[in-house]
Amino acid sequence: MKNAILIIALSARPFVVAAARSGYAVTAIDAFADKQTIESAKKTVVVGFDEQGFIADALLKAITQLDLSDCLGCIYGSGFEAQPNLLQKIAEVVPLIGNAPETVNAIKDAAQFFSALGQLNIAHPAVFDVLPDKDENNKSAVYLKKFSAGSGGAHISLVSLNDAKLNNKKLLNNEYYQQQLNGQSVSLLFLADRQKVEVIGFNEQWLNPRDTMPFRYGGAVGHIELSNSVGQQLIEAAERLTVAFGLLGLNSLDAIVQDDKAYVLEVNPRLSATVDLYDNTVENLIDRHVQVCLNQEDFGSEYQSQQSQVQKTQVKKHKAHAIMYAISDTEIVPSIEWPSWVVDTPFNLYETKKILAGAPICNVTAYAESAEAAKQLVYTRVKIVQSLLKIKTSPHNKKANNITIVEKV
Structure with a gap:
């Protein structure tokens, strides 16, 4: 032990x-x-x-x-x-x-982060403190209102230019407007030692929207294939930000890919949900995080070079996961037999558990030989679990x- x-x-x-x-x-x-x-x-x-x-x-x-x-x-x-x-x-x-806390604070400070992106010549969607009255170059432009210290997409809302006067009330600290770009939502999971980065994998992400949270995180699939150009753009962005902010350990970078160009949205300076997508190919990921953070590993050593070569020669199973949220108040009875590919299941051995509308119920997973196959399989499995949960039961004891x-x- x-x-x-x-x-x-x-x-x-x-x-x-x-x-x-x-x-x-x-x-x-x-x-x-x-x-x-x-x-x-x-x-x-x-x-x-x-x-x-x-x-x-x-x-x-x-x-x-x-x-x-x-x-x-x-x-x-x-x-x-x-x-x-x-x-x-x-x-x-x-x-x-x-x-360190000061690193998290700096990365999640909207003004400091986007200023750094500009200074480092890292492409990103335009950001504003105040919405423009009009956009002659793109009259159909759509904007997002974001909170830089949010997570899971719950902190993002849509704002149109037609609502500019209504929405241009004073922003809260670390709130900002950002032009919405259409494209592929991707992320890069990487390990950093304040100077260099090691790529763990590229991921595709998708939404599971509801009326009050149109950008709620829905799931992701790992080990996706990106063009060499886009992959290099993401790696270079991670490298520059690592040096600028002194990033350490496992981090993730979110971006939108449009016309073979990556636009950086944010960096999560902590372990992210996409770590879960690499449990079958990088078995020592938590070990690596600990060793790098505690300076117990010579980052970029011959050992790591050998490990990288081993991973490249292994057949990579693509893993997808999808969060299942309660559409309405949902009661989970102890007798439910969850499939082996469902995780984050409620721990209710003896009592029915009530999941409130909008709250996560469980996480559905799937492995396949390609990213697309993993996505389709996880979508199919979500439907299976939705059918499984069509059960009416007795009220739930509330926790105080x-x-x-x-x-x-």
Whole structure:
């Protein structure tokens, strides 16, 4: 058994499962405590969340109640974008394994990030503090209103020029307008050591919209093929941003590809959902993150060169995942037999669990020999699970507290 490690993310399951598989004794803190997280972690702590991420006081209280005497450090995912000061408070209790709080703060500061993109000559959609009254070059232009410290697409809304006067009220801190570009939504998952990057994989992402969240994250497929030009543009952008901001460990870069040109949208300076797409080809990904962050690995060493060659010669299975959200309030009975390819399933051994409309129910996965085949298979499987959940059951017992602890016996 390796060191004990703390993992905190709104949905920590992919990181917890990977770390446990690598031999770490994991304590997990997340917002859902799904079945797979509880089964993989030594202890799972559930902390409430809101539009800002984790409820700060509840999270800090939960951490102070843990025995971290033999803990190597804390790996984190989503839940901190809007409150990097919370990361700093955690760092005062347990070492962070990942980007420093000041790095997260800088990347998620809209003015600082887009200024850096301009200085580094990295293509990106036009951004504005105030919507233009008209756009003579493109009268049909559509704009987005974004919050740079958001995640999962819930922070994005559509704004048209016809609504400019209505929508041009003062923006909140780190809000901005951005021209919407149509194209392929992609991301680059990469490992960084503040100076260099190592490509883990390119991914295609898609939406699962609802009326109030038209850009809600729906899913992704890994190991996609991009043109050499687009791939190189994304890698160069990651390299320049790594040096500029001192990025460390696993990070992801989101972009839109239009006419063979990549336009950078944002960088997630933490473990992202797409880490889950590489559990079948990069078995030591959490190990790599830990080793690079703790300076235990000579980044770009002969070992890594050999590993890269091994990975290139392996047959790569493409993995896709799709988040299933509740369209209406949905009750999950304990007797449901989930297919083996469904994860993030509710942990309800004895009671019916109510999932509120708009909340995630589970995550459907699929592996295939091509990205397109994986996408089609995961879409088919989503329909199977939708049919499975057409069950009416008794009311659910509501939970009142912000913190729940589930300990493996």
